[in-house]
Amino acid sequence: MLSPFAAKPVAGIAGGVAALLVLLAGRYGYHRDELYFLLAGQHPAWGYVDQPPLTPLLGRASTTLFGDGLTGLRVVPALLAATTVTLVALLARELGSGRRGQVLAACSAAVSAFVLATGHLLNTSTFDLPAWLTVCLLALRLLRTGDGRWWPAVGAATGVALLNKDLVPLLAAALVPAVLVAGPRRVLRGWWPVAGAAVALLVALPNLWWQAAHGWPELTVAGGISDEDGTGNRLMFVPMQVLYLSPVLVPVWAAGFRRLRTDPALHWAKAFALAYPVLCALVIIGGGKPYYAFPLLFVLVAAGCEPLAQRLAARPRRRRAAFAGWLAFAAAVNAVITLPVLPARLTPAVTWIYPEQAEQIGWPELAAAAAEGWSAIPPDQRDRAVVFVTDYGEAGALARYGPGLGLPAPYSGHMSLADWGPPPDGSNGPVLLLHPDGYPAVERNFTGCRVVARVDNAHGVPNQEQHAPVLLCTGTTAPWSALWPRLRHYY
Structure with missing residues (x-):
């Protein structure tokens, strides 16, 4: 009982x-x-x-x-x-x-x-x-x-x-x-x-x-x-x-x-x-x-x-x-x-015990850094420009905060985001590329890349995105449809 x-x-x-x-x-x-x-x-x-x-x-x-x-x-x-x-x-x-x-x-x-x-x-x-x-x-x-x-x-x-x-x-x-x-x-x-x-x-x-x-x-x-x-x-x-x-x-x-x-x-x-x-x-x-x-x-x-x-x-x-x-x-x-x-x-x-605390800090600042990079694209080229990120957190942050800063919807090959892209092949103009330093290989798919901004979360908190580079690239090495299988990653 x-x-x-x-x-x-x-x-x-x-x-x-x-x-x-x-x-x-x-x-x-x-x-x-x-x-x-x-x-x-x-x-x-x-x-x-x-x-x-x-x-x-x-x-x-x-x-x-x-x-x-x-x-x-x-x-x-x-x-x-x-x-x-x-x-x-x-x-x-x-x-x-x-x-x-x-x-x-x-x-x-x-x-x-x-x-x-x-x-x-x-x-x-x-x-x-x-x-x-x-x-x-x-x-x-x-x-x-x-x-x-x-x-x-x-x-x-x-x-x-x-x-x-x-x-x-x-x-x-x-x-x-x-x-x-x-x-x-x-x-x-x-x-x-x-x-x-x-x-x-x-x-x-x-x-x-x-x-x-x-x-x-x-x-x-x-x-x-x-x-x-x-x-x-x-x-x-x-x-x-x-x-x-x-x-x-x-x-x-x-x-x-x-x-x-x-x-x-x-x-x-x-x-x-x-x-x-x-x-x-x-x-x-x-x-x-x-x-x-x-x-x-x-x-x-x-x-x-x-x-x-x-x-x-x-x-x-x-x-x-x-x-x-x-x-x-x-x-x-x-x-x-x-x-x-x-x-x-x-x-x-x-x-050091619970790293998830740091991953809640700095997303608006990341979007602001991306907006700074976007402003470097001439207005007459923005209709064929693409914002590409390597991590689903970055994509989510730009989807959340980007519209208020004039940013277009981001693309990514990470996890299920790969199923919702790629960009049209006609979007072959400048590519705004944002990625942590741990993903240098992704740059090989783009041409003429230069750093135009860096992420600073304003609190000095070391997390995955702190000091991540925002690069402005002139274009892609192949059409998006051909690159997409290579850009997809699960981890």
Whole structure:
């Protein structure tokens, strides 16, 4: 028999997180990925070369409902962070927590660096975390009750997760073998698991069809990420698991892992204790990003909250106050690292841990540098001139800020932007080329290039675009239609 859900205190914690995120949403600026998602949302499709369709559609829905600005874009992420806090409390309840354990679980999620980070920015992981947690909650209900009729719900949640990111099969790859080892195996028998898989496939089918029709480009992108970052991801996997959560919560995580393995009352959930290290191994072998395993880590945290809550309740008030102080300290540290709390010029103090902070700074200045370069083109040549950029963040920034500066729509061969170009072959006049210094090879496709401006974000923040050159080239080495395959790149 489950304890009643601690709806009021959990809602208060979740609402506080959402309010904080909305309050800070307008500081700094757009992240490069957000600018890309805004562009992709203007080209709705069942898939893109690097992602399924859900995140761009969420971005478009958020700006439609809450305003076409930075805060409007980030309302949905804030609401999804509040949803994550609630789901972690529900996971704790499913694992036997009473009111205190559920509130502690909600607090643990609320102070987590990863929840704050994904709640501040619109990214694929913003929806991926609550989607995985929903699958885990339904899977726990299935294991606890043994009722196969939960399988279609598990399948539906999995299908929706697949419409956002193609990572959730990793959860199945870790959890199903764990259930075979630890039980209860009866949930894998009969036609209900087949029905759940069919529902997942049906929900995800439009994107799977799109990917198949386009040669599975997401696999190409994933391979590039692994080749480029795989070694670093493997080396940083364990440290980032700790940092994404908080060192303060490591004892809760460890207690949950131990409880799932040894508590007879939770024998039905033991598979989750086995699934977490299996998932970690899969991510490490594949060179994936450390946060891919984070949703299952939250299940362990949820499992550890009830015994900790009971111990705290039995201790003097000063001990409880001390633990609350540690949680507040974790919240403050993680907020400084992941949220736009510091003045922009001080972000280098935290970008060595969380580089995404720096990628929210300098986009209007980038557009201004491009406008300075555009002004060097004689007016009688601008009708056949092209603005070309090498990165989707730059393209998104120019699409966002460029019209107000008199700039035409930019072109790029990066990710799905390659599918929305090339320029007409008749646009063979001057080319305004903007790219970070890390892409010198792109200049070989253009003639007579000279630097006419450089990007300065005005805060001295070292990011990918700081000091990027803006070049004015006389033309292209071949028609755009011939160059385009060479200009396309996935990473």
